[in-house]
Amino acid sequence: MQEITGLELSPKKVEYLKFLSKKGELVRTTDISSELNVDPSTTTKTINDLSKSGYVDHVPYRGVLLTEKGRRYAEFLVNRHNILSLMLSHYGLSSEEACDEVSRFESFVSKPAIDVICNAMGHPTVSGCGMINHNSCGSAGNL
Incomplete structure (x- = not known):
């Protein structure tokens, strides 16, 4: 994998x-x-x-x-979006503003960075954009 x-x-x-x-x-x-x-x-x-x-x-x-590979990767992508959106909303952006802003740069944020952010935020379960699945947050993450 x-x-x-x-x-x-x-x-x-x-x-x-x-x-x-x-x-x-x-x-x-x-x-x-x-x-x-x-x-x-x-x-x-x-x-x-x-x-x-x-x-x-x-x-x-x-x-x-x-495919199964695509589903696992898409789950990571959605979680990455939601984690970054939640992070920006903690710094004063509305949920909608955070979601829009994250859409502009999320593809350039690595999984290791997302894992650190997720851990620092205490493994959140919900953001303004949706649910966060911890199977993709801080896990090994194989395709």
Whole structure:
């Protein structure tokens, strides 16, 4: 198993995995394009890249679904977002402001940094953006 560093994917690919995780089911590529406001050809290319890397299964003309590897990584991504959002809200940003701000930089924060922040915050369970699963917070984190 490959260890999660938190820096494996580009910010755009992070958006794809988080969106697929939120949906939790087979998602049509047209829905992905629409939600992420990208051209369908860009969606197809990105999905093919994610599929080659083992994060998603793509059934042409049917849709896209996270693999087990993709599901575990997406869980880390959502937790990273929620932990960073909670941290910013502790420094005076509203939950909505913190969520928006974190979306701008979260892809550049490593798992070791997230583990330190999570530990320092006492392993929180909820942020303004959602629940925090401690299986991804401070754990070994393998794909």
